[in-house]
Amino acid sequence: MDKSYQVVLIYITTHLGLIFFMYPARIIASTDEGHWIPTMTGVIINFILIAIYMKGLNYFPNEDLISIYLRFGKVVAFIFLLPVTLYFIMIYTITVRANSEIISVVLLFETPLWAIMALLVYISTYLAIKGVETILRTAVLLSCLFLPLLIFIFCLSFQNVDWHYIYPIIDKQFSFIMDSSFYKSIFAVGGSFLFLGFIRPYVSYQRKQILIAAIILIPFFIISVYIPILIFGQATASTLVFPFVVAIDTVNLNWLMFDRVSMFFLMVLMTFIMLYVSLLLWKSVRILNTCFPMIKPVYLKITLSSLIYISCLMIPDWKDVERLFTWNTFLELYVLSSVPISVYYFGFRLRRGNKYEKT
Numbered sequence: 017m018d019k020s021y022q023v024v025l026i027y028i029t030t031h032l033g034l035i036f037f038m039y040p041a042r043i044i045a046s047t048d049e050g051h052w053i054p055t056m057t058g059v060i061i062n063f064i065l066i067a068i069y070m071k072g073l074n075y076f077p078n079e080d081l082i083s084i085y086l087r088f089g090k091v092v093a094f095i096f097l098l099p100v101t102l103y104f105i106m107i108y109t110i111t112v113r114a115n116s117e118i119i120s121v122v123l124l125f126e127t128p129l130w131a132i133m134a135l136l137v138y139i140s141t142y143l144a145i146k147g148v149e150t151i152l153r154t155a156v157l158l159s160c161l162f163l164p165l166l167i168f169i170f171c172l173s174f175q176n177v178d179w180h181y182i183y184p185i186i187d188k189q190f191s192f193i194m195d196s197s198f199y200k201s202i203f204a205v206g207g208s209f210l211f212l213g214f215i216r217p218y219v220s221y222q223r224k225q226i227l228i229a230a231i232i233l234i235p236f237f238i239i240s241v242y243i244p245i246l247i248f249g250q251a252t253a254s255t256l257v258f259p260f261v262v263a264i265d266t267v268n269l270n271w272l273m274f275d276r277v278s279m280f281f282l283m284v285l286m287t288f289i290m291l292y293v294s295l296l297l298w299k300s301v302r303i304l305n306t307c308f309p310m311i312k313p314v315y316l317k318i319t320l321s322s323l324i325y326i327s328c329l330m331i332p333d334w335k336d337v338e339r340l341f342t343w344n345t346f347l348e349l350y351v352l353s354s355v356p357i358s359v360y361y362f363g364f365r366l367r368r369g370n371k372y373e374k375t
Contacts, residue, residue, distance in 0.1 A: 019152065023221040024229045026155040026291065027208065031233050032166070033288030034204040035240050036281075037118060038341075040259045042201035043241045048250055050187030051241050054198050058205040059237055063230055066209050069356035070223045073213055075363025081213035081355070082306050088362055096358055097303050100210070103351045104300040105324065106344045107203070108293050112136050113328045114337050115289050118258065122282050133328045136290060141321040143294035144301065145314050148218050151294050158291070162284045169281055170239055172267050177246035200345050202352065205237070208292065210355060214299050257334075297321060 046054050076084050081100075085093035116132040124132060143151050192198045212226065244259030247266060253259045265278040301316045308316070331337060 019219045020221040020225040022152040022156055023212070023215070023219060024225050025159045026152055026211075026295070027226060027229045028233060029155050029159055029163075029288045030208040030292040030295065031204070032236060033285050033292050034208065035233075035236055036260045036285060037258055038114065039201050039204035039237075040240045040244055040253075041257060042197045042204075044245065044250070044254050044259060046192040046195040046198035046201070047187050048191075048254075049184040051245065052185070052238060053187050053190070054192040054201070055237050055241055056234075057192075058198070058201060059230075059234055061202075062205045062209070063227070065352060065356045066212075066226065066230055068360045069209065070212060070226060072356065072358075072360030072363040073216065074223065075360075075367055078217060080216050080302075081210075081359070082303060084213075084359060084362065086306075096355065097306075099347060099351050100355060101300055101303045103344070103347050104296045104303075105320070106340070106347065108296045108300070109324050109327050109331075110337060110340055110344060111289065111293055111296075112140075112324065113331050114341075115286065116328070117334060117337065118261070118282065119286065122261065123279060130329060133325060136286075136293065137321050137325045137328075139290050140294040140297055141317055143290070144297040144317050144321075148215055148295075148298055151291060151298065152215075152219065155291055158287050162287065166281070166284060169264065169267075169277060170236075172277065173239070173243045173264055174246075175268070176266050177243065178249075179246065181246050181249050182242070196342070196345070199349060200341060202345070203341075203348055208295075210352070211295050211299060213355075213359065214302055 043051055043054055073081075073084075076087075079087075082093070082097065085096050112133055116129055116136060119132050120127065120129055143154060212221075215221075240260050244253040244256065244263040247253075247263045248256070248259070256262050261278055261282065264281050267277045297317060297320065300320060301313050304316050304320070305311070305313050331340070
């Protein structure tokens with residue numbers, strides 16, 4: 017049964033959860049002008065990788081990423097799936113730790129950080145145990161509840177903009193290419209599409225719908241970067257850790273039940289983040305269960321999430337989060353480029369081999 021709408025919604029919501037926190041700061045730090053250029057560069061690269069990835073997956077109907085690599089031998093599977101697993105675990109750890117810090121600063125001032133992290137890990141583990149179908153259905157429910165309100169908030173975010181800050185529009189030197197901040201921003205642009213190769217045995221979807229979803233997200237990438245710039249200017253926005261959250265905090269809306277629009281905005285995005293980390297845990301355990309089939313997946317999920325929670329507790333402050341993020345960038349760039357290209361290569365080689373056999 018085609019469930020493209022569920023896959024599209026989980027694709028959109030998980031990306032929204034990643035876009036509006038650290039991504040704007042990375043892009044703003046990567047250049048002093050023409051911020052739409054690095055933004056669109058990342059989006060175009062992501063679009064190309066998704067197209068290659070899904071084209072490669074189409075060569076293997078009803079097979080997931082794990083079975084595709086195993087088809088070509090355990091050595092091939094080890095070479096590609098080990099970095100993927102490490103990447104998922106690293107991103108899970110960083111995401112939980114970083115977003116717990118955000119919640120502590122903006123919402124729960126007096127709540128211990130360990131309690132916030134425990135809540136995020138518990139909810140994501142529960143969803144992962146219930147399975148990918150539950151995660152997808154939850155994404156549909158949250159999308160119906162929150163996406164219209166989020167779009168309304170995005171419209172309100174233009175309340176205090178100064179359009180003079182949009183200039184200069186062109187970065188003639190393309191200086192962002194040599195800046196590490198640009199490469200750190202890739203996590204928000206392409207950090208979520210790998211799940212498309214894990215859900216194929218469980219859910220069918222149309223490639224065209226996913227590409228349309230990727231196009232729909234383009235305005236959100238641009239808004240997340242330009243709203244802080246248009247409100248504060250480049251000089252001030254570049255000093256902020258969470259520029260878009262601070263920009264939303266300037267919106268004045270007296271009739272809203274929350275004291276600040278940013279509080280409601282943050283709570284909504286945190287629900288999307290929990291969907292994202294539950295997918296990360298589910299994907300990681302899918303790979304680990306292939307290596308350790310004698311252990312029930314539920315035990316693997318509980319054990320892995322517990323180890324990740326302990327790892328989060330061992331990260332003392334925000335500087336260490338930034339350091340981990342920097343270290344993980346190299347692994348991220350490798351995984352997000354090697355997996356789509358390798359899947360397409362193996363699929364193309366298999367198809368060409370089948371043609372030769374027929375002739």
